[in-house]
Amino acid sequence: MNKNATDVANVIARHKADILKEWIQRQKESASSLSGIMSSEDALEQSSQFLDLFSAALNEDPSAENDTVWGEVRTMLESVSRSRALQGFSPSETATFVFSLKQPLFQRLRQESKSADTLADAVWAMTTLLDSLGLYTAEVFLRSREQVILQQQQELLDLSTPVVELYRGVLALPLIGTLDSERTHSVMENLLEGIVHHEAAIAIIDITGVPTVDTLVAQHLIKTIAAARLMGAECIISGIRPQIAQTIVHLGVDLGDVTTKASLAEALKLALAKVGRGIAPLKTGTGLS
Amino acid sequence: MNTTTKTTRSESVLIRNQEDLQRVRALVRQWAQPPLSFSTVEQTKLVTAASELARNTLIYGLGGTFLIEDVTDALARRGLRLSFRDEGPGIPDIAKAMQDGYTTGGGMGLGLSGAKRLVSEFSIDSAPGKGTLVCITQWTRRL
Numbered sequence: 001m002n003k004n005a006t007d008v009a010n011v012i013a014r015h016k017a018d019i020l021k022e023w024i025q026r027q028k029e030s031a032s033s034l035s036g037i038m039s040s041e042d043a044l045e046q047s048s049q050f051l052d053l054f055s056a057a058l059n060e061d062p063s064a065e066n067d068t069v070w071g072e073v074r075t076m077l078e079s080v081s082r083s084r085a086l087q088g089f090s091p092s093e094t095a096t097f098v099f100s101l102k103q104p105l106f107q108r109l110r111q112e113s114k115s116a117d118t119l120a121d122a123v124w125a126m127t128t129l130l131d132s133l134g135l136y137t138a139e140v141f142l143r144s145r146e147q148v149i150l151q152q153q154q155e156l157l158d159l160s161t162p163v164v165e166l167y168r169g170v171l172a173l174p175l176i177g178t179l180d181s182e183r184t185h186s187v188m189e190n191l192l193e194g195i196v197h198h199e200a201a202i203a204i205i206d207i208t209g210v211p212t213v214d215t216l217v218a219q220h221l222i223k224t225i226a227a228a229r230l231m232g233a234e235c236i237i238s239g240i241r242p243q244i245a246q247t248i249v250h251l252g253v254d255l256g257d258v259t260t261k262a263s264l265a266e267a268l269k270l271a272l273a274k275v276g277r278g279i280a281p282l283k284t285g286t287g288l289s
Numbered sequence: 290m291n292t293t294t295k296t297t298r299s300e301s302v303l304i305r306n307q308e309d310l311q312r313v314r315a316l317v318r319q320w321a322q323p324p325l326s327f328s329t330v331e332q333t334k335l336v337t338a339a340s341e342l343a344r345n346t347l348i349y350g351l352g353g354t355f356l357i358e359d360v361t362d363a364l365a366r367r368g369l370r371l372s373f374r375d376e377g378p379g380i381p382d383i384a385k386a387m388q389d390g391y392t393t394g395g396g397m398g399l400g401l402s403g404a405k406r407l408v409s410e411f412s413i414d415s416a417p418g419k420g421t422l423v424c425i426t427q428w429t430r431r432l
Contacts, residue, residue: 004412005335110343176316178306178311181311192324193317211314211318211336212314212333212340213336214340214341214344214400215341215396215397215399215400215403216340216396218397219396219397220408242330243329243330243332243333243334244333246330246333246334247330247333247334247337247407250338250403250406250407251341251399251403251406251407252389252399252402252403252406253399253403280396280406
C-alpha cells in the first residue's frame with residue numbers, strides 16, 4: 001500500500017506535463033461552461049498546484065488521514081471550490097475538477113505498472129482517495145453557497161427604506177416587505193430625519209409592498225405617524241389594497257384620524273392640495289421661459 | 290377538535306424567533322394558494338391571523354410549535370387548520386384575554402380577538418402552568 005502510493009507519486013512526477021494536459025482537456029470537456037467562465041491559465045495553475053500537493057502528500061501518507069499532510073491539499077481544494085461557487089459553477093462541475101483526474105492518471109498507471117495486481121491495487125487506492133477529495137469539494141461548495149445565501153438574507157434585511165421628496169415639502173416613504181421590529185425602527189428614524197432635512201409638511205407612507213398588515217405593523221405605523229405629527233408633519237397612508245382594508249377592519253384596528261388613500265397617486269394629489277399646489281395640463285402654445 | 294374532519298397533509302414549524310414568524314406567514318400563504326380556492330381576502334385574513342397567533346406563541350408562550358393541516362369535513366368542504374401550541378405560563382383568564390384592547394404586553398390587545406374575527410372557526414385551550422393551544426380553521430367557500 002505504502003509502496004503503491006510512492007509509485008503513484010513517482011508516476012505523477014515523471015508524467016506531470018502529460019497528465020496535466022489531458023486532465024485540463026477532460027475538465028473542459030466535462031464542464032462546457034468552464035471554458036467560458038474560467039481562463040485556461042487559472043485552470044492550469046490550479047491543476048498544476050493540485051498535482052504537486054497531491055503527489056507530495058502521497059509520498060508522506062497514503063491513507064489521507066494525516067491532517068497536517070493532507071491539510072494543504074484540502075485547503076487548496078477549499079479555495080478552488082469557493083472561487084468556483086462564486087463564479088456560478090454547479091456542484092458537479094466543481095467536483096469534476098478532482099474526478100476528471102482519474103482517467104489520465106489511471107492511463108499512466110497502466111502503462112507503468114508491471115503486474116495486474118499492482119495496477120488494481122493502485123487504481124483502487126487512488127479511486128478511493130480521489131472520490132473522498134471530490135466529495136470534499138462538493139461539501140465545501142455547498143457551504144460556500146450557504147454563506148452566499150446568508151449574506152443575501154442579511155442584505156435583504158438591511159435593504160434601506162429610502163425617503164424620497166416628491167415635491168417641495170412632500171415626502172414619500174415606499175415600504176416594501178415585512179415590517180419586523182428592527183426594520184420598523186429604521187423606517188421611523190429615516191422618516192423623521194427626512195422630515196427635518198426636507199422641512200416637510202406632508203409625508204406619504206405607501207404600503208403597497210407590505211404583504212401583511214397585522215396589529216404589530218398597524219401599531220408601528222400609528223406610532224410613526226404620531227411621532228411625525230409631533231414634529232409638525234402630517235402623514236397619509238396610501239396603497240391600502242382591498243384585502244388589507246378588510247383585514248384591518250376585522251382585526252378591529254382603529255386607524256382613527258389617519259388620512260388614508262387607496263393609491264399613491266391619490267395621496268400625492270391630496271398632499272399637493274394641502275401645500276397649495278395642484279397638477280394642471282400644460283397650455284399648448286405658451287413659450288417656455 | 291372536530292372529529293369529523295380528515296387531514297390529508299400537514300407540516301409543522303418550530304416557533305423560536307422572529308424569522309420563524311416569517312416562515313409561518315410564508316407557509317400559510319403558500320398553502321392557501323390553489324388548488325384550495327381561497328379568495329385573496331380570505332388568504333390575507335388567514336395569513337394575518339396566523340401572524341398574530343404565531344407572535345403570541347413566541348412572546349407570551351415563550352416559543353412553541355405551529356402545525357398547518359389541509360382538512361376536509363364531512364360535507365367535503367376543504368379548509369386549512371392552523372394550530373399554535375406552547376408550553377408557556379398559560380392564560381389565567383381566557384375571557385379577559387379575548388377582550389378587545391386587553392393586553393399584558395405592549396401590543397394593541399387585538400391579537401386574539403382580531404384573529405378570531407378573521408377566520409371561520411376559533412378555539413383556545415389554556416390554563417396557568419399548562420401552556421396554550423389555539424386552533425383556527427378557514428374553510429373555502431366554493432368547492
